[in-house]
Amino acid sequence: MEKESKISQESTEPSQPEKKEGSAMIESRANFDAFEHRPDNFHEIAREQWEDWRWQQQNAIRSYEQLEKVFLNIPEKQLLLAKEWERRGFRFQLTPYMQAIAEKDNEGNPLLTDPIWRQFFPAFDELLTEQEQQAIDEYSPERENWEIAEEMLTPIAHHKYDNRAILYTADVCLGYCNYCLRSLQSKAKEETHGGKAYWQQTMEAIYNHPEIEEVILSGGDPLIYDNATIEKMLKDIREIPSVKAIRIHTRAFTHNPYRIDKEFGKLLKKYAVTEVAIHTTHPNELTKDFQESIDRIRESKARTLLLAQIPLVKGVNDDAELLHRFFMELYASGVKPYYFLHNMPNIPAAASQRTSVKRGLELMNRLGRKISHPAMPEYIIVHRTGKRTVPIEPEGTPEFRYETDQDGHPIIRFKNWKGNWETYIDGKD
Structure with a gap:
């Protein structure tokens, strides 16, 4: 696979998009059955x-x-x-x-x-x-799990941000993408639906934290459960007075779109689920079956926001022309591209699938105003202390600095949402 050229330090002019092996510049799959x-x-x-x-x-x-x-x-x-x-x-x-x-x-x-x-x-x-294998095998919950002890209300309830909690409802997923941190976390876990064991304890913990206004169902993938189990979860959450919003994160739309059935759509409406975050990576995933899964939700008349979270993956979607098409096809299907996530350090395929943060910024700047504003996601890095928006300035800002560590490896020093300085391991092009 050809390496991407490094971003020039002297010019901020966008270069022409490269056609790389693996970019898969094919026709739309809207009619792909x-x-x-x-x-x-x-x-x-x-x-x-x-x-x-x-x-x-x-x-x-x-x-x-x-x-x-x-x-x-x-x-x-x-x-x-x-x-x-x-x-x-x-x-x-x-x-x-x-x-x-x-x-x-x-x-x-x-x-x-x-x-x-x-x-x-x-x-x-x-x-x-x-x-490279040693770097992966050095996985430890303290360093890579990001489930910081003082932020965990229960073994499955993560209360990082003031008004919301994310619930790790299952240890299993629909696909185990090799660029995903949660895939790495599941490496040493048995294939069980681990969230059930702590569910009642978790509901009590959220009830006792009235500052929590939003509950996020994550995993693994919560849609590994059937509709009866999902309904039980949604019903319990809606009985907590402080909770105003419910969000569900899933890969089902692109890994198993038949999971998004009419009954699931009815649950979204019945329990007023605020948002479903659709995890997707490439326009080849936007098939006829994908669109029909979106349509089933619309037919339910649920007022649920459909937002896309899109990881930047080298050799898969690191191409401006492809992203242009991808973002616009999502937007046209009724899904707003919301987050464009730089791949995190120490993921299973970090050696081959991480670009530099600047590479992602270059791609976003190429798109600029060439596509509809609602179709442009926010480019972010994800750190164990929280998310951070990547500033549009090519050389960074006083609070977001592109540096190298003592061994010459690229890093980013930035201020997090609490005002503390943190270090993020950058990727290489």
Whole structure:
């Protein structure tokens, strides 16, 4: 994969967007029907079964052995990468839907350069070096979990900001993207729906903190639960007098869009869910099935905001022209691009999938006023002490400084929302 050129220190003029391997500059997938592109081993499956979200979860690929059975002619190199990824303790999960929307070669095997595939498996030509693996294996809850002890009301309730709490409702996810911090956190955890054990304790804690006005359901992915369980959660939260807003974070729209059924839409309306944050990464994910999941919510007449959180992933979406199309397609579908997140340090695929913060800023500045203002997300970095907006100034500001540490590694020194100076490990282009 070609490296991106570093941003010039002497010029702030935007350069022309590069067409890189893996950018996947293809036509819109608004009419892409995943059922019509299902893998060969699912050709006998009827549409009704295909669109059953539970069936999708039950038939997901979770091991390299399953990968080999589904893609019979998969190149040995891809299989070895998946096997090594699994050996090192990292999870992956590809629903039949995700298998269908991945770009494939003439023999029906996913391309290593496919932007969907790259989100789940190492996308580099060689396996991680021992040094890179050591950086991953040094994971510890104190350093990388970001669940700072004094901020945890219960083992699943994180009260970082004054008026809101995020609830880690499950240890499992719909996909385990290899650029996700939560994926790293789940590495050493058993595959359980861990939030249930602490639910009543959590409701009591929020009740006793009347400053909490918003509750955020996160995970893993809360939509791994069925609608009956989701309703129980929403009902309990709505019985707390101080709570004015409820938010749900999920990857279901792009990993298993059939999970967004009519009953779920009715729950959003019944319990006045304020926002659903849709996690998405590439325009290839915006299929006909994706749009139909959005439409089911609209048909429920729920007044729920639909906002997108989009990570910046090298080799997947670090291209201005692609982002232009992506942001506008989301906006046109009724989803506002809200956050554009720089990939965090020490994620499983940090060595291959993190750009520099300046690279993301360059991309945002290229877009500038070329696209509709509501379609432009806010570019942020995420630190264990909280989020920080990246200033538009190419060389930073007095409170957001691009520096290097004593070993010459790029870092950012910035003031957080509490006014304290913090250090953020930058990526490299």
